[in-house]
Amino acid sequence: MSTDSAFKLNDIKLRPHRIFGGIKPPAFKSSSMRSRIMPSPIPERLILSLRQHQGSAALPLVNVGDMVLKYQLIAAADQESALNLHAPTSGKIVAIESALIPSQLQQSEMCIHLQPDNKDNAIALNEISDYRAKTNADLVALVKQAGICGLGGAGYPTANKLKASIDIEAELLIINAAECEPYITADEALLREFAKEVVSGAEILQKICLASRCIIAIEKNKKEAVSALAAALNNSSISLVQLPAKYPAGGEKQIVQGVTGLEVPSGGYPPDIGVLVQNVGTAYAVHQAIVEGKPCISRITTLTGAPLQTPKNFSVLIGTPVSFLFEVCGIEEEQLTGAIVGGSIMGVELADLQAPVVKTTNCLIAKSTQEFPEAGKEQACIRCGFCADVCPAKLLPQQLYAYARSCNRDELESHGLFDCIECGACAYVCPSNIPLVQYYRASKQSFAKQLKQEEKSLYWQSRFQTHQYRLKKNQEDKLSQRKTKKNQAEV
Ligand code: SF4
Ligand code: SF4
The missing domain is CATH 1.10.1060 (Fumarate Reductase Iron-sulfur Protein; Chain B, domain 2)
Known part of the structure; x- marks a missing residue:
């Protein structure tokens, strides 16, 4: 990037810088971090929204009555902002109809309803032993094929973001692990157990976007994740920046400021100053897609809140109903007053517990009056x-x-x-x-x-x-x- 900002960026020492404003709310993270990530069981029905994020809906490629295999492409991204959708397990398509999905607008979307056959039969995967031999255009195409979007919550299609960063010649890639909002521990749990894979994904992303520098930014109070990362980064050119714990240090513009000291201009985005930001969950999904050949059919989601007997992080199949996950955690029905999708500050109330997990669902909080008393009068x-x-x-x-x-x-x-x-x-x-x-x-x-x-x-x-x-x-x-x-x- 040949602008003044890039010149400044190259000269900047990447270290913790002060971010404006912010608050330090209680974290409420320890209960879901007591156990390891557990694969969630397969529910009786998976509800797969054709729109998993804020972009356009995908085009269904299956009909009611079709049998499908795990990893099979069942809806195609026929528009730039759409995402490919794959079957998370094998089974039968039993309906294609609308259902409520978790989002800010609480809207219904057309969904493919898949009844698992509990055989989990899969199509063969194309693993890549040496991704460095691939061209960047091939790698972007593989990321697009895998249906990956930003798994930190925003959900922008990752292939599009990568293409844009190649066009603007990004200088710096920041892998965002500053999971600063209360209750959410999905990224922290991921790093604790899969730091090597996250680093591998970060290296692939850096190769694709051609950034000369890459860092992983994390809040310094996530001690286990920090040590796992430090070990995984041994022999890597990627470095680690530990930020003070503060909300919202993990916001896209805030993490850029926290690491470089530079401000993203009003109305602009990090690429405007030569920076590309990707979430750690996205880096992991990229590793899975390129190295293991696996499309995005699951994600790590935090299940937490006082009414759950065993809060934890699940590796959840996309399309799993929230009510099913609450049952698996053991739910105190008399305490439950509702559910929140996301953290306790930016999250939104879920109108129907039958709603499914989508690719951007990082956290589900079972609400109780004890933890979430009614808001005082305005x-x-x-x-x-x-x-x-x-x-x-x-x-x-x-x-x-x-x-x-x-x-x-x-x-x-x-x-x-x-x-x-x-x-x-x-x-x-x-x-x-x-x-x-x-x-x-x-x-x-x-x-x-x-x-x-x-x-x-x-x-x-x-x-x-x-x-x-x-x-x-x-x-x-x-x-x-x-x-x-x-x-x-x-x-
Ligand atoms: S919600 Fe908007 S106005 Fe309020 S603190 Fe955050 S950025 Fe500022
Ligand atoms: S009372 Fe008014 S000025 Fe004070 S925090 Fe609320 S909105 Fe802001």
Whole structure:
């Protein structure tokens, strides 16, 4: 990258730097870290959403009644932002119909329903003994084929992110292991047991994106994961940066600042300053796809919360219903008041426990009144400014709140609504119990709707104008033809 920022980036010593704002909430991580990662049993039905992330839906390649094998491609990414979908086990397709999936919008999506035959018969896998002999384009194609997306939660298709970073010639690859949100331990558990595989995945990612430097960034309080990584990094050119434990140190822009001291510009992304960020879970999935030939059919998900008798991290088959996982952990029904997908700060309430795990489901919290008492009544803003002190994006959350309430789109935009990463630090410290993030999300959604309507109305306006132009042109043509005929008749 030949910009000033890349020049600066090359000169920078990668070490812990201060990030703006942030909070230090209790971690609530120890209960799910007591045992090793356990493969989750196969449920009676897997519900496989054609849309596993925020992009487009995949195109189903199977019909009801078809028998499929483990790892078989069952829905194809026919659009750039879609993800390939593979059968997590062998069995019969029993329905293709909509079902609720965990997401911020709590929407239903078209899903392939697979009834496992409990034989787990698989297609042959193409393992690659020496990935270095492959071209980068081949490796990107394999990542795309495996249906991998960012497993840290955002879910952007990894192949697209890699292509973009090749185009901008990224200088630095950061593997993000700063799992800073309370309750979530999926990445920490993964590193404790599969650090070698994560490092292998990071090396593949570095080869593909051509970055000259690669580091793994982790919070220093994750001691076992840090020692496992340190051992796995022996003889590797990849280094380790240990960050102070603070929320949201693992945000994409925050991790860049935490490691380089550089700020990603407002409205921009890390690649704008020559940095590519990938999650550790994604690096592991890339290792599995390239070295072992396995597509993304499972992920590590934390199952936690007081109503669970044995909280733990599961290696879960994509499509497994949440209720099934709660049962496997042993559930105290009388304590259970609901479920959260994600951590306790950024996570969203799950409307239906039958909803399945998707590729971005990093944590499932069984809620109880004891751990999640009802939120206090929302009061008026007292302009204490606590929210501004903790905002990692240097925004003025109280101003955004006021503009969100008055639906002032111009002011919301000029006050950086779209730079808000919805981390919830502001709401966490607000003494008036204002659910600030809900206001910001609602504003963003309403803008997105408005934008769509504006685009639609512009489209129809332009169609109408084209139609009017054609009518006028036809009329003029007819008049001119008549004139010509008349002139010819007179001659
Ligand atoms: S923390 Fe809450 S009460 Fe205080 S200024 Fe921010 S929004 Fe207002
Ligand atoms: S949710 Fe948005 S406004 Fe609130 S602290 Fe996080 S980035 Fe700042």
